[in-house]
Amino acid sequence: MTTEKLNQIYESLKLHSKEYAIDEIFQLFIDNQLVVSELEILLGKFNYYLPDDFHKMDKSEQKKYHQHKKHLIHLVDGKETIETYSVFNKAYFYELVEASSKNKSITKSLMQYAGQICSMPIHIITMQHVKVKNLDFFMQKKDFVDIIDNQTFMTKKIRTLYDLYFYVLLSSNMAIPKPKKMKLMGQLNDFFKNKSGFDLDLEIPFNNFIMFIEMLLSSLPRKNANTIKMKFLCYKPTYLNDNEYNMSLENPRTLINKHYQAMVQNKVKEVVNYYNKHQDILNSFPYNGYTSIYYSLLEEVKHEKS
């Protein structure tokens, strides 16, 4: 492609958002209209840089690199309908995470992307990256501003949506009186479900169960919690960066044994009662590693009692 043609493409894209432009440029590459060097030139004009190992990737991996939408074609009686849906793409997700750090609009895009993927693990990881200070919903409410400015969660300042949610959920009645806590939790749940594009309904039993296990995991340092989730296949390997979990060959059950005290603390009764109340639906959940984490915890409770 000539330099002139590349410039024409740049001119046609520069008035759009960076997100849109990057998507379009990658599509041109997927469409076999650009070679890698031309892709790099165009992306560079938007301050987007490919990783060093991009050149070493297989052509198909290069095409998938930024792919965050898939298309399913239904052919019925010779007529096609195309269903387009979002999929988790690590490069795209973490680009959004980095760009959203001080940007409210991209924070919104990040949450909407997570909402479109519709996967609890992605919801959790997104919550751990979304900065509450970019969310007007909370920053315009005095109760939340007081918490965000003055409180800590797990010895660190409340910075993310995850920090905020579990701080409120786990606060003692002394820290947040029960009526106020219920109001704040209601507002948080409303935000997740209706006000953010996050599309997370915590009244759905499966989602509620995942958050219950996350509540127990939230008492661990992030890396330890991530390691447990990776070992129990709650997360796919592509969801996290390598430095966010420990790749050791430790047996998952050994991990639970090691972290049991920190996870369960003074919540043993709650852990057991959850099973007594929800036994029927626990076994009906689709395949997920969180159920295995839970059963392993119950085993530890049993050993402790015996």
Place this chain on the structure above:
Amino acid sequence: MKRADDFYDMITNWEQDKRTEKEIVNKFIELLCEKKDDIDLYYDINDALHWKGYSYQFAIPEVETIEWDSTEYGDLVANVTKSKDKTKELCIYLAEMDNNILTLSSLHFIKFKHLVNAGIFKYYNEYKPIIDMNLYDIYMMCYTNLYDDVLGNKKFIKLMIEKFLMNIGMRYVQLNYMEFRMDMEYLLWTITKKDKSKDAFKKINTIKVAFSIADKQYFMWNDKIYFNEDIHKNLVKYLSLIDKKESQRIYDKYKDSIHLLDDNGYKLLFNML
């Protein structure tokens, strides 16, 4: 696989002609409209598109499936191990159901001798040690060296059984990804070597339900439940019955490649070893 390879090559040519992703997909739409009854064509095209890194896939047209009827199944398996004719009936039923999980769960009902008597397998003298065994036990023995003295020509027996399984609902048993699953199935089977009780299979079934390897409905018929519903109380105990040495062997076999395999219950079980 050959047709998928051909489609891959076709796409390569179109790429050299600078065809766009959608233009390439449209060419396949034309092909599928011409040959709409060829369901395998969808799989081959999807494979080629996936290998090339494109974001389009074709939805596989739904094939009418027969619904599982536990009463019918219960009647079929009652006393089946005593009868050549009932064994044949069960095999026909499994072929109609075309259900991988159901067939695998039913293999212990199929006696090798009935298949020989029905003319499905030829008899050779070397089959004497296994003639009274069920197909599940024989097939699992093929996944280890520990029973080579019993099996004789293990490779031949394995191929023979797999060819048969492909006709009774396990169509993809010889594909690469099934080797891992059957290795994990073998590990579960080792529980029966340690636990000689009648309900050893119940323990295996419990593990399968816990890890969503098989739906619990396949272990409920004749008003009986063939797994332990108290899963959380017993899961760790049952897992400890898996042969440790064989567990290490299988673990070493897959530890460097496990991340490449699809997420499923067998993979979760592997991670728990």
